[in-house]
Amino acid sequence: MSEPTIRSLAPLREFITDLTKLLDTHPDEPRILDQGGQLLATLVARDDWLPEAFAQPHPEYYQQMLLHCDSAERFSIVSFVWGPGQRTPIHDHTVWGLIGMLRGAEYSQPYALDADGVPRPDGQALRLEPGHVEPVSPRVGDIHRVHNAFEDRVSISIHVYGANIGAVRRHVYTESGEKKSFISGYSNPFLPNPWDRSKDPLAS
Secondary structure (H helix, E strand, C coil), X not given: CCCCCCCCCHHHHHXXXXXXXXXXXXXXXXXXXXXXXXXXXXXXXXXXXXXXXXXXXXXXXXXXXXXXXXXXXXCEEEEEEECCCCECCEECCCCCXXXXXXXXXXXXXEEEECCCCCEEECCCCEXXXXXCEEEEECCCEXXXXXXXXXXXXXXXXXXXXXXXXXXXEEEEECCCCCXXXXXXXXXXXXXXXXXXXXXXXXXX
């Protein structure tokens, strides 16, 4: 039996370090979405760092795997693993976010609430391909529905949010306008450790 491939977490470590520096020096949302989006685009431009344990689909529903949470909960990094055809309900985030496509593809359909609070499609669905980054926030558009673009394969996107997103009270919306609160939590009971360079084959 061959040894499992050890993936270098150096790209994730560098992203965490660079995003932390950005938030330390420029905590304003427009700059975070712009420059943070460029950092995330660099991270998802390569698909050789995400550990296999955080890339495994569930047969019934998508997985939301926490990769890192800032100690002050200013941001969190999450691997979304989409099984074939899996999708979210219509939902919001209440904080800024960046969605970077790592593997496969997904559709993000934006919504806006009408005068009665009913979610209506707001433009065409955006297809995210590997390397593509999309921002979300209450300022630029916060309500959408996401689904795997493929019915026969797994897709993975890396999401960054301006909070510990698994602990944020957010909302899902029905087609008729019913609004329900939820706290998503996370699918994984443990975290990757990008700080242990002794086990990283490409660590500097």
